[in-house]
Structure formats: C-alpha cells, structure tokens
Amino acid sequence: MDALEIKTIFTISLFGTTLPITETVIISWVVMAILIICALVFTRKFTEIPKGPQAILETMVEFLNSFAKGQFGSWSKYFGYYMGTLFLFLLLANIIGVLSPVEVSFMGREFIPLFTIAPPTKDINVTASLAVLTILGVLVFGIIAKGPLGWFKHLLHPMAFMLPFNLMEYGTRLLSLSLRLFGNIMGGYVLMHMIEGLLPLGLPMIASLYFDFFDGLIQAAIFVFLSSMYLSEALKTGHEEE
Amino acid sequence: MLDFSVTFIITIINIFILFLILRKILFKPVTKFIEERAKKVQDSLDLAEKERNQAKGLLKQYEDQLKMVEDQATEIIRSAKETAQAEAARIVAEGKAQAELLIDKGHKQLEAEKRAAMSVFHADAAALVIGASSRLIQRELSDEDSHHQAELLLKELSDSAVSKPEDN
Numbered sequence: 001m002d003a004l005e006i007k008t009i010f011t012i013s014l015f016g017t018t019l020p021i022t023e024t025v026i027i028s029w030v031v032m033a034i035l036i037i038c039a040l041v042f043t044r045k046f047t048e049i050p051k052g053p054q055a056i057l058e059t060m061v062e063f064l065n066s067f068a069k070g071q072f073g074s075w076s077k078y079f080g081y082y083m084g085t086l087f088l089f090l091l092l093a094n095i096i097g098v099l100s101p102v103e104v105s106f107m108g109r110e111f112i113p114l115f116t117i118a119p120p121t122k123d124i125n126v127t128a129s130l131a132v133l134t135i136l137g138v139l140v141f142g143i144i145a146k147g148p149l150g151w152f153k154h155l156l157h158p159m160a161f162m163l164p165f166n167l168m169e170y171g172t173r174l175l176s177l178s179l180r181l182f183g184n185i186m187g188g189y190v191l192m193h194m195i196e197g198l199l200p201l202g203l204p205m206i207a208s209l210y211f212d213f214f215d216g217l218i219q220a221a222i223f224v225f226l227s228s229m230y231l232s233e234a235l236k237t238g239h240e241e242e
Numbered sequence: 243m244l245d246f247s248v249t250f251i252i253t254i255i256n257i258f259i260l261f262l263i264l265r266k267i268l269f270k271p272v273t274k275f276i277e278e279r280a281k282k283v284q285d286s287l288d289l290a291e292k293e294r295n296q297a298k299g300l301l302k303q304y305e306d307q308l309k310m311v312e313d314q315a316t317e318i319i320r321s322a323k324e325t326a327q328a329e330a331a332r333i334v335a336e337g338k339a340q341a342e343l344l345i346d347k348g349h350k351q352l353e354a355e356k357r358a359a360m361s362v363f364h365a366d367a368a369a370l371v372i373g374a375s376s377r378l379i380q381r382e383l384s385d386e387d388s389h390h391q392a393e394l395l396l397k398e399l400s401d402s403a404v405s406k407p408e409d410n
Contacts, residue, residue, distance in 0.1 A: 006249075019248050028253065032260045039268040046275055048282075061272040081269040085261040125249035133254060 006123055024123040031092045031120065071232040075141070079231060086130065087224040093120045094185055094216030097192070098208060119216070121185040124178065131178035134227040135170055142234030150237065173230060177223065184219045188212065367399075368392035 008020040042053045050058050061084075068080025101113035120126045143151045155166045188211035195204045372388040 019252075021252075022247065022249050024249050025252050025256075028256050032256060032263075035260065036263055036267065039264060043268060043271055046271075048279060057268075057272060058276055061269060062276060064269070065273060081265045082261050084269055085264045086257065088264070089257060089260055120253075123249060125247060126253045128246070129250045129253040130257065133257065 006118075022123070023118065024120045024126060027096065027117060028093065028120045028126065030117075031089060031096055035088055035092060067228070071228045072235060073232075075145070075235050079137075079228070083224050083228050086227065087220055090121060090130075090181070090220035090223055091217060093126070094220050095119070095212050097122075097189060098212045118189060119185050121181055121219075122189045124182050127182040127185075128178040130181075130223070131174050134177060134230060135174045137227075138173075138230045138234040139170065141231065145235045146237060173226075177226060181219050181223050184215055188215050364396055368396060371395055 006022050006024055008022050009026055010021050012019045042057050064084045068076035072079045096117055097119040100117035155163050192211050195207045371392050
C-alpha cells in the first residue's frame with residue numbers, strides 16, 4: 001500500500017529549517033496553475049454577446065454572485081469569491097487523479113509509469129487546513145458581525161445549558177468537514193487502485209466515472225456549501241435569527 | 243496516513259494566493275463585465291423608451307397640426323364658395339337689371355314708333371278726309387279750316403279708339 005504514503009519530492013531550506021515539499025504541494029501548484037491559465041485564456045476575448053466558454057463562465061460567475069448574495073448578504077463581496085476559489089480548487093484537486101498514468105501488467109510485462117498524480121485532497125493536511133480556514137472564518141467573522149456580546153449570547157442560544165454543545169460544534173464541524181472530504185477522496189483513490197489492479201484495461205473507466213468525477217464534484221460542492229452555510233449562519237445578526 | 247506536516251501551512255498560503263489571483267483575473271473582471279453589459283442594456287432600453295416617448299409627442303404634434311391645417315382648408319373652401327356664390331348672385335342680378343333696362347328701352351322705342359306711326363296715320367287720314375270731304379262738298383276749304391275739320395273728325399275717331407294718344 002505505498003499508494004497511501006505521501007512522498008516528499010524535495011526539501012527547501014528556509015530560516016535554518018528544512019521544509020519538505022511533498023507531492024501534494026506539487027500537485028496543488030499544478031492545479032493552481034491550470035486554474036490560472038484557464039482563467040486567463042477564457043477571459044481573454046470577451047465580447048458583448050457571450051459565446052461558448054464565455055457564456056459558461058458568465059453563468060458560473062453570476063450563479064456564484066447570486067449565491068453569495070443570498071448566503072452572506074452585505075458580506076458577499078468578501079466571501080463569495082473565496083467560496084468560488086475554494087470550489088474550483090477542490091473540484092480540480094478531486095478529479096485531477098484521472099490524469100494519472102497507471103501501472104499496467106499486460107502479457108506478462110509490467111509498465112511502471114514515471115510519475116503518478118494523486119489528488120491533493122487525499123492528503124489530510126489539505127482538507128484539514130481548508131476546514132480550519134472555514135471554522136476560523138466562522139469564529140472570527142461571527143464575533144465581528146455579532147459583536148463579542150452578541151456572539152456570546154448566541155452561544156447560550158436557545159438555552160444556557162447548550163453552551164458546551166454550541167462550543168463543541170466548532171470542533172465537530174471542523175472534524176466532519178476535513179474528514180468527510182479526506183475520507184471520500186482517499187477511499188475513492190484506494191478503491192480505484194484496487195480496481196485497476198483487478199480489472200483488465202479499459203473497464204476501470206466506468207468505476208472511475210463515479211469515484212473520480214462524480215464523487216469529486218459532489219464532495220467539492222458539499223464542502224463549499226457547508227462552509228457557506230456555517231459562515232452565513234455566523235454572520236446573521238440577532239434580528240435575522242428569530 | 244494522518245501525519246500532519248508543513249503541507250498544512252503551505253496549503254493555507256496556496257489557497258490564499260489562488261484566491262487573490264483568481265479574484266483579480268477571473269471573478270472581478272467577469273462580474274464587472276456582466277454588470278457593465280447589464281448597465282449598457284439598461285441604458286439603451288431607457289434611451290429607446292425616451293425616444294419612443296419623444297416620437298409619440300411629435301406624432302401628436304403633427305396630428306394636431308394636420309387637423310388644424312384641415313380645418314383651415316375647410317374654412318378657406320367654405321369662404322371661397324360663399325364668395326363665389328355671392329359673386330354669381332351679383333352677376334345674375336346685374337344681368338337681370340340690364341335685361342330689364344333693355345326691355346324697358348324696347349318698350350319705350352316701341353311706344354315712340356307707335357306714336358310716330360300714329361301721327362303719320364293721322365296726317366294721312368286727315369289728308370284723305372280733307373280730299374274726300376272737299377270732293378263731297380265741292381269746295382276747297384282753306385288749309386286751316388280743313389285742318390280744323392280734320393282734327394275734329396280725328397278726335398271723334400280717336401275717342402272711340404282704345405289707345406289714346408297723349409299730348410297732341
């Protein structure tokens with residue numbers, strides 16, 4: 001099960017410490033590069049009457065804007081684009097594994113690929129850091145939006161004895177966010193590896209359609225929707241809660 | 243499998259960098275573009291509405307003008323007709339008057355001719371009567387006498403006649 005290990009590609013010496021740059025980080029950078037290049041290419045030739053990719057892009061951005069408005073109200077300009085970025089990153093990170101060349105044993109001969117592409121989101125570091133960002137946002141912006149007193153009152157909502165549970169919610173949400181994404185992608189990755197080992201060439205494609213594409217899309221959407229919901233809940237002031 | 247490492251920090255930095263870049267090159271420009279186009283469409287719609295209202299106003303103005311002109315034309319035609327009728331009536335009246343004048347003149351002429359003929363007849367008749375009577379009485383009467391006689395005779399004759407010669 002070497003597939004589960006995350007290889008360190010190289011190290012960087014910084015401030016006297018060595019920073020291991022793992023394959024996760026490398027692939028994350030690849031994902032970022034693809035997103036940036038796509039953004040540059042698709043937004044290059046914008047015309048008055050949208051055609052093809054421009055129409056899709058506009059629809060996406062408009063959906064994001066209206067979604068953000070509905071979720072965050074007056075805060076939408078701060079969080080809408082972050083959620084959009086998060087979704088694009090997670091989507092591509094979840095499904096980039098399909099580009100990976102696979103080990104093939106054919107007629108008694110082994111083809112071992114030079115490199116493999118594993119989805120960055122099968123690394124707990126990535127999912128946990130994103131979940132931590134979300135929960136930190138919920139905490140910090142909740143206090144900013146409600147005011148410290150209002151935020152504390154909200155912890156006692158609906159009754160005082162709910163305080164520990166309300167506090168615990170931060171932890172459980174953090175765990176569930178990070179582990180759901182990690183578990184899904186990791187599970188899919190492991191399963192796909194097993195299927196690739198068991199089935200002949202070509203057949204794993206059908207399984208890949210679900211485990212890589214569909215599950216990847218769904219998990220990215222779930223992560224972003226839940227983050228948005230937690231955040232919009234935190235931003236609501238007392239009047240809107242009733 | 244669950245070993246936390248520096249990747250955690252790097253991912254946070256990554257996502258922030260990606261957020262800033264995508265906001266700059268994707269979300270903001272596209273949003274701006276959409277908003278600008280919406281504004282443009284709205285502006286052109288507003289302009290079209292304005293122009294339509296203007297056109298409506300102009301149309302009404304033209305219609306009013308046309309109506310005014312039509313009224314004027316009707317008025318002109320009516321007054322022209324009236325003038326023409328009056329003129330025609332005047333001409334007819336003039337003609338009538340002239341005709342009456344002519345007829346009157348004719349009457350007068352006729353009267354004069356009648357009178358002239360009458361006097362000629364009187365003279366002839368007198369001569370005839372004188373001739374006849376002188377032959378009758380076998381003597382020549384003096385001119386005045388005979389004339390006097392004839393006159394008397396004629397008077398009698400003309401008294402029995404219908405039309406009486408006036409001053410004779």
